[in-house]
Amino acid sequence: MNIWEEIDSLVKASKDFVLTDDERKMVAEAEQSAFENNYESMKSVLDAIEKQLSALGFWVENNLSKEGLRFRFSLAGYYGPGGVSSQFHISGPLVLGEINPAGDAIASFYNNDIDLCHKVGHDYDVAEFELYLTNLIKKYLMPENLITSKEQYEHFRNLLKN
Amino acid sequence: MNTLEIYSKINETLDILIWPVVIVVIVFLFKSTIATLLARAAGIEGKVGDVSFKVSLQEMMQEKVTEAVKLKEEGKDSEAQTIIDSASQVAATLYGLSEDDIDELILLSLGEKPKRKWGKTHLVRAGLVELNGGKLTSQGKVLVNKYLNT
Numbered sequence: 478m479n480i481w482e483e484i485d486s487l488v489k490a491s492k493d494f495v496l497t498d499d500e501r502k503m504v505a506e507a508e509q510s511a512f513e514n515n516y517e518s519m520k521s522v523l524d525a526i527e528k529q530l531s532a533l534g535f536w537v538e539n540n541l542s543k544e545g546l547r548f549r550f551s552l553a554g555y556y557g558p559g560g561v562s563s564q565f566h567i568s569g570p571l572v573l574g575e576i577n578p579a580g581d582a583i584a585s586f587y588n589n590d591i592d593l594c595h596k597v598g599h600d601y602d603v604a605e606f607e608l609y610l611t612n613l614i615k616k617y618l619m620p621e622n623l624i625t626s627k628e629q630y631e632h633f634r635n636l637l638k639n
Numbered sequence: 640m641n642t643l644e645i646y647s648k649i650n651e652t653l654d655i656l657i658w659p660v661v662i663v664v665i666v667f668l669f670k671s672t673i674a675t676l677l678a679r680a681a682g683i684e685g686k687v688g689d690v691s692f693k694v695s696l697q698e699m700m701q702e703k704v705t706e707a708v709k710l711k712e713e714g715k716d717s718e719a720q721t722i723i724d725s726a727s728q729v730a731a732t733l734y735g736l737s738e739d740d741i742d743e744l745i746l747l748s749l750g751e752k753p754k755r756k757w758g759k760t761h762l763v764r765a766g767l768v769e770l771n772g773g774k775l776t777s778q779g780k781v782l783v784n785k786y787l788n789t
Contacts, residue, residue, distance in 0.1 A: 493764040500770060504757055507771075569757045569770075592739070592754065599756035 496569055504569035508598030512563070512571050513543050515601045522607050523548055530614070546597065549576060550614065554624055558582055559617040561610070566591055571598035575613070578622055736762075744768075747775045748783040 478486075496504065520541055527539045530550050536558070538549040551557030559578040562585040566572045572594035574585030587594050595609045616622075620633035710719040736744070740762060747753060753773030762768045767779035775783065 494761045496760055504770070507756075568760050570755065591759065596755065 495567070501569060505565060508565070508569070508571040511598040511601065512545075515597060516541070516543060518601075518603045519546065519597070519606065522603060522610070526607075526610055526614075546573075548610070549582075550617070551578075552618075555617065556622050556624060557617070559613065559622075561585060561595075561613065563597055566594060570594075570596050570600065572596050573609070578617060736765075744775070744779065744783045747773075748780060 523539050523541055523546075526548075527537045530537050533552070535550045535552050538547065538558070538560070540547040545563040547560070547562040549558040549560030551559065556578040558576065560576045561573040562576065562583075563571055564574040564585060564587055566587055567589075568591050570591065572587050572591070573596075574587040576583070576585045595606070597606070620630040620637075623630070623633060625633075708719070710716075740759070743754065744762075744767065747768070753768075755773055756771075758768035758770050758773040760770075762779075763770045766776060767782060768775055
């Protein structure tokens with residue numbers, strides 16, 4: 478097998494894991510309309526979280542429209558911003574990609590495993606959505622994300638234990 | 640023998656020879672394509688999502704299951720189990736299934752609700768679940784019940 482035959486067979490084999498254009502279009506349309514149906518429910522959750530965060534001194538971007546969602550937050554002393562934005566997963570569904578606080582301020586990434594992603598289309602659930610976001614905020618506030626010396630991490634870890 | 644007779648003899652000979660020659664030429668020209676087709680039909684190449692391949696996989700599995708049933712009838716239970724185990728392993732490898740996929744397929748076959756609205760792409764491509772709804776297809780039910788649900 479020459480090198481191009483090998484590359485060709487790899488490309489063909491990978492097709493089994495990728496939606497065709499028609500399938501993608503069909504899934505995307507269904508997910509988008511489901512997202513629009515979830516709009517009001519998401520808005521109330523995001524507005525409540527924004528209020529809480531602002532009261533704690535966070536900077537918050539609460540950008541939800543029928544087209545998509547971007548929710549970012551940051552707190553002085555921490556790397557940031559952290560947060561999420563909506564994206565179409567490679568396997569079709571609309572999911573939330575997470576923004577790496579220590580990386581790009583806008584770019585968000587989702588997990589390759591669809592079961593580890595938070596879905597905001599057809600599989601949206603308001604209680605899970607709220608839990609997911611509050612957990613994300615907790616993750617953002619971990620000592621590892623605090624801009625401080627290594628020695629002081631211990632102090633924060635001890636605080637978390639109580 | 641006059642000239643006309645010789646001419647018609649040559650013509651007849653050519654008529655007889657022309658098809659074997661054409662076949663030899665075709666085989667020569669499409670040698671690699673034919674080889675690939677044969678390899679696929681025999682199920683040697685582990686390509687998922689290929690129709691001819693799936694049929695041969697199914698045939699192979701049926702053969703294995705028949706063999707296992709026979710062994711069971713003869714009272715050789717452990718040998719039958721070994722055959723089933725290796726067959727489901729082969730099925731899993733050829734369909735590109737992970738442990739999680741197998742667990743999910745088994746749960747679906749037991750009547751659990753699909754975890755998500757859309758079936759996983761490679762399971763859809765293998766013809767095991769539906770894209771819309773994520774339920775098992777009839778082929779998927781057969782595969783799970785026969786080979787995975789041991």
